[in-house]
Each structure stands twice: as C-alpha cells, then as structure tokens.
Amino acid sequence: MKLLKHVSAICLCLATVNVSAAQKAVTDQGDVVILSDNGTWFYEQSNLANDNKIKTNTAVFNKPASANFILKSKTNNASVALNSKEWTFAKGDGVDTAVEYNLSLKKGDLYARLITERIKLAPENLSNIAFENAKKVAPDLKLINKEYRVVNGHQVIYMVMAGTTQGIKFNFLGYYFSDQSGSTQFVVFTSEDLVERYQTEISDILNGFSVQ
Template sequence: MKLSITLLLCFFAFNVSAVQKAVTEEGDIVILNGDGTWLYEDDKASRDIEINTNPTVFNKPTNSKFVLKSKKNNSAFALNTKEWAFVKSKSDDAAIEYNLGLKAGDLYGMAITERIEIELEKLVEIAFDNAREAAPDTKVVKKEYRVVNGMKLIYMEMIGTMKGIKFKYMGYYFSDSSGSTQFVVYTGASLVNKYKTEINNLLNGFSVQ
C-alpha cells in the first residue's frame, strides 16, 4: 500500500516531472536525474540503516500548551502558538491534516494522518520510497526508535535535492490501532542547526489522545 504524501511541494512550490528510468547492459534499473547524474533504483543502503534505540526520554515542552487533535486517529500535536502558525485541511480525506509554519523563519511542518494501522518499520519505508519519487537522490541519514511522551515510535531524517535545493526532512512515525501518523518538519539543509530547538520542540509535542 502506498500512502498519500506531499513531500516538500508546499515548501518549494515546484512541479516534479516523472522520473526517467533506464536499464543497463547488466539488467539493473537506474534512475536518470535531470542534471545528468544517475543512481541504481534498488539502492537499499539508506533504507536499510539499522534502527537503534535512543535511551533519552522525550517529553512535551512546557510552553507547548495549544493542542491540535486529529479527527482521523488518536494523534495530537501540542505547540506554542506564539512561535507556530497552522492551517487545518478543509477536506476530511486529505492526507495532510495540518500544515504548520514557524512565524519567524523558514521552517515548516506537516501532520500526515491515516485511519489504517501500518507496521511501524513499513511506514518509514513507504515514506522513504515516496520521498525518492520526488527527489531521487534522497537518503536516510538517521533512523532510531524513541520514546516520546510514553509512546515508542521511529525518528527519521532524510536529505535530498530538488531543483538544485538541498533539503532536510525530519519526523516522527507512529502507528497504532487507531491509524498511522507522520509528524514531520522540513527546511533547507543549511538551516537545520539554526532551527534545532524549534524542530525538537515541535516534534516532541506529538502524543496520542
């Protein structure tokens, strides 16, 4: 099953053309990028990063007092409204239930919710595969289990290039009997350190009702 996901399109506002593919003499399928570079389609190196467990216990920041609740599953997202603005989807069937933006910076977030439960490890694979459709050079640079507000989930960082812009995409991936959730933050790769505190504070506001 392939989840609906809009990877960075609302941030970069670019139309992504169909991925060009070719077959080598050895029978391997390769993806051809617009800049003349290519990579093997079955490049599992970044997908198969070992998932270790981070021993740190992550909790909601004390100043994240406003809570957005999903209408599709039990997910909830606490945030500081002095720092963050949000827009709720007008469609009950939209994959992105909430779009978020840092009021004083170029940092963005999305709450992607589904009503169906998906195996956690499979959920992050789907997210990675969908990211590579938009940016074929996308790689997973970090993946780990975390306990956030009492819930075990996966944290994943992906980095890639779209139309010459290097982006970084960081998020929490969670699933239970009420459905699955991808709560993610994204910005230009060079800005991640600048917004490290804001990124962590937003993500750690994730919980279940």
C-alpha cells in the first residue's frame, strides 16, 4: 500500500520550527535568547556543554556520483544534489511557507522535505525544536540516534527519530544545519519496516545536502 495518503499528516511534524515568529532578547549577562510564542526560551547559540554530549561520526559523507541535478533553495544557501531519474520534487504546497520542497522517490514509499528559513539558529537548538514539534503529531516519538557529521565539507547534526502517526510506525532521518544565510532541515521519512530496504536511497539523498 502506498503511504502517500499519510504524508499530509507526517508533513505536520516536519514543519517549520516557527522561530520566524519568535522574538530575540538580551539577558543582563549579554546572552542573546529567543522567546517562543508558547512562553519557552533558549539561547541563540548552543551551550558548549550540551554540544559535547553529541557524538561525532568521523566517516566521510559526500554526495553520490549518480547525482545529476542540484536543487537550490531560494530562501537560504542550502542545496541538494539528487538523481533526477530516481527522485521527483515539487515546491511546497503553501500551507507552511518554510517547506520549500517536497521530494518523492519515483519507485517507492520514500519521501523528503527541504525546510528552509532565513533566521540563524544553532543546529543543536534547531534539532531540539524539531524533535519537540514532531512529538505533537507522534506522541510516542523516540530519539534513535543523534550525531555530528561533516557532509560535503559542512558540519551538520544527523538525527534519527521513530514514532507512530495514524497507526503507522515511521522513521525520520535528517540533517540540521545553520549558517549566516539561515537554518535548514532536510528530512527523509518512510515507514519503519522500509528503512532497511531503502538504506541506499536514504543515504544518497541525504548526502546530497550541501551549501551553495
């Protein structure tokens, strides 16, 4: 059974982190914090103590040789190198303006979203907010893996989450990145039982992430 009819629900938990509507403030110690509309706050830059808890994967991650097309963001400097014979893509549906592109594997039940914003946010905070947002749609969401990687010369946070939505167990695998041009979430998702089957396709599309 195709999972396409469930994608609309999954899209909700891969939405913008909503930091665009948040406000910045400066503490009496001179630290910049971001105030969310739900009353929570966090430092604009990650606390080094928290960063040190994330392991580093020293493997080499580069775009696949099969990538023949570069999908470029118009919001920030993010880009994705992909194989146009295997993947199709379309602009976001306008429901969430931060979702710039939706991607689908042509022959399979594998999907991806490129979520881009202009606001700069430490990747650790970006990944934490993404996790909390996803829990709103998948209350049983669990963190499977979280690590630093260097992908095509750029440090990102790689995060794997697993949760149940509409009775289906999904896995979400993604890269979280930020620089002066803004913040990016590039997330691939499919049902839990299909992750091993699509392991090559997942690695290839994720490792196509780069910066223009």
